[in-house]
Amino acid sequence: MGDESRVEKRPREVDGSDGEELKRTKTHEEEFDELFEDGYFDEPVETPEESARKEFVSGLSENGFRVTEEELLDLLSALKDKVPSWGVAVERRCLGLFLGCIARSTRSCRIAFVAQDGLKLIGQVLKEAVERLEANENREEAGMLVLACLACLKALPLGRASLWEHRQSIGKPFDGLHKWCASQKSALAAELRAPTLELCARWRRQPKPAAQEQSPEDKAMRRRVVDLISQGLSGLGAPSPTSPQKSPVGPLPSPAQLPNNLVAAEVENLLWGRYGRAKAHEYRHHARMLRTNLSNAGNAELRARVLSGELKPEELVSMDSNALAPEDMRKRRQEAQEKAMKESIVEELVPLRGDGVSDNDHFFDRGADQNTAPAVWVSPSKEKNREEKEKKEQEAAALPMLPPPTPFTMTVPAPAPVDVSTIEIMPTPGPDDDDEDELSVLRFLSAAP
Numbered sequence: 001m002g003d004e005s006r007v008e009k010r011p012r013e014v015d016g017s018d019g020e021e022l023k024r025t026k027t028h029e030e031e032f033d034e035l036f037e038d039g040y041f042d043e044p045v046e047t048p049e050e051s052a053r054k055e056f057v058s059g060l061s062e063n064g065f066r067v068t069e070e071e072l073l074d075l076l077s078a079l080k081d082k083v084p085s086w087g088v089a090v091e092r093r094c095l096g097l098f099l100g101c102i103a104r105s106t107r108s109c110r111i112a113f114v115a116q117d118g119l120k121l122i123g124q125v126l127k128e129a130v131e132r133l134e135a136n137e138n139r140e141e142a143g144m145l146v147l148a149c150l151a152c153l154k155a156l157p158l159g160r161a162s163l164w165e166h167r168q169s170i171g172k173p174f175d176g177l178h179k180w181c182a183s184q185k186s187a188l189a190a191e192l193r194a195p196t197l198e199l200c201a202r203w204r205r206q207p208k209p210a211a212q213e214q215s216p217e218d219k220a221m222r223r224r225v226v227d228l229i230s231q232g233l234s235g236l237g238a239p240s241p242t243s244p245q246k247s248p249v250g251p252l253p254s255p256a257q258l259p260n261n262l263v264a265a266e267v268e269n270l271l272w273g274r275y276g277r278a279k280a281h282e283y284r285h286h287a288r289m290l291r292t293n294l295s296n297a298g299n300a301e302l303r304a305r306v307l308s309g310e311l312k313p314e315e316l317v318s319m320d321s322n323a324l325a326p327e328d329m330r331k332r333r334q335e336a337q338e339k340a341m342k343e344s345i346v347e348e349l350v351p352l353r354g355d356g357v358s359d360n361d362h363f364f365d366r367g368a369d370q371n372t373a374p375a376v377w378v379s380p381s382k383e384k385n386r387e388e389k390e391k392k393e394q395e396a397a398a399l400p401m402l403p404p405p406t407p408f409t410m411t412v413p414a415p416a417p418v419d420v421s422t423i424e425i426m427p428t429p430g431p432d433d434d435d436e437d438e439l440s441v442l443r444f445l446s447a448a449p
Helices: 002-009 028-037 048-061 072-081 088-103 107-115 118-134 139-155 160-165 167-183 187-204 216-234 260-275 277-294 300-307 313-318 327-344 380-398 433-446
Strands: 350-352 376-378
Touching: 048 088, 048 433, 072 088, 072 107, 088 107, 088 118, 088 139, 088 433, 107 118, 118 139, 118 167, 139 187, 139 433, 160 167, 160 187, 160 260, 167 187, 216 260, 216 277, 216 300, 260 277, 260 300, 260 313, 277 300, 277 313
Parallel strands: none
Antiparallel strands: 350 376
């Protein structure tokens, strides 16, 4: 009985005549072959969005994470039209990467970025990043976005007066960031606190803008001065500075220029900080002088230098009327001054007597009739200068002519051998820390989320 039960439990081997087969376990090699045939180990197919993102990132990294003025409009157009279709997470990183690259670009490119409403873009990224920090949502990425925004703000040629014009887009998110850094004790808050306080200290050193003035009389006076300077920056025949300025459409002007109202607010702010209420008369006089010289028809080059950021507002305020005048006017003034100086010099003239007593007898013509000829006068200083000039010419003519030191005749000494044992090793041979920190942020934002 026990033998029959054991026989039933054995698997039956059936031939193919009755249509049944014995099922067996697959080997590892067979399972691997099936997975390989099904494409399990194939590389995942890259989506068009990911390909476009990589192309966008590689275009920035190839230039050393810098943006040229020629490609600025194309990048801004891509950020507005194409990048949003790649996903919200990818869009955030592309925007932060772009702002970090703007901070490393040339002055002309940064000016063009501001002229194309770039401050609104900074405010958009900064606001969203601060909201994520406050909500404790992916703080690492939010911190990287904040660092990119702060680096861009630090690099832009803008002060407290310009940023007051964008207080809604940038001022409020920046205040929120300042409060968050002050309330948090984490390492990320400590990292963000340093650049935040640096910007705060820079802006607090500048006077309050005209719009923040408490006194109604002072506020009205300062606003009139802003309009005066803006009129000067517009030049003769330009549109009214009080009219709203729109971003240029089409190719950027070369060189790129800041809006007149932002530059005028910066210049007025510096003037008020220089004079203040106690010297209101000098303040108004200086403002009128700037407006007159800037609006001069021959000062188009000066206006372009100021609006392009080449001539900083603090340098413009420190220039006098002579330095602000056009070049041809400066030449005429200099010639008139030199002529007036020559005419104002009164020199004692010595008569030539010819009596053997005067030191200037060698100039006297003894053949002249002393009874009828007028007295002859001579300038001692001019005669002394003439004699010194003739003496120098004679000495120079007596010098021998040496052959010129051309590359064909001049022998270059061989370099002295360097003793390797005496070379001093720098204590910190690594790259600049600030630049490495910026690159680490840009590398993070270049990766896929």
